[in-house]
Amino acid sequence: MCVVKADIFLGEYRSLEDAVARFLLKAVESFSGEAGRSYIVDLLKGRLRSDFIKRWERVSPLFGVLSGVDRGVISGTLRRLVEEKYISFIPGGKLLAITPKGIKALNTDRSIVLLPAADLSPVELEVPEDLELYEKLKALRDEMAEERGCPPYVIFQNRTLLEMALEKPRSYAELLEIWGVGEKKAEEYGRTFLEVIENHM
Secondary structure: OOOOHHHHHHOOOOHHHHHHHHHHHHHHOOHHHHHHHHHHHHHHHOOOOOOHHHHHHHHHOOOOOOOOOOOOHHHHHHHHHHHOEEEEEEOOEEEEOHHHHHHHHHHHOOOOOOOOOOOOOHHOOOOOHHHHHHHHHHHHHHHHHHHHOOOOHHHHHHHHHHHHHOOOOOOHHHHHOOOOOOHHHHHHHHHHHHHHHHHHH
């Protein structure tokens, strides 16, 4: 597993999980009700977006602080923070907000210890557009499996497609951070799935 700057983890934070969770909470607190999942992850990973430039004074303190951490680790931690109600989605939308439990965690010195990650399910796709993308990816996967005469899971498992719909990778490097995608599958199927994601956005 990749880690970020060593002094971060040897100093203020007790573990990688605690550091990632706290930076996620800080980012959501800073943009509570203004930003969605991909915005927060892109911010912490240091992935430059045009909308970051407009808010640079607010963005810069957190931009790229987790650049050395796998995107999948950040996304998975964010999902667990939502599951455990440190962070919530604003009703009727895809924007994130910090909860009283999240604020309390930020204001204490105790490590944030999250429960083991549960398997993803389509229920995770709170945003209709994400569910629509998942269905498109699933249809593509099933069609490819039929053409090759193999079970669909040989191409990609459902969990992999769900993570693709959530994270929307736009490059081979980002695709390789998705659970269940290795170099061989990325090389064989990557371009087709990335095109579907790109066309959906």
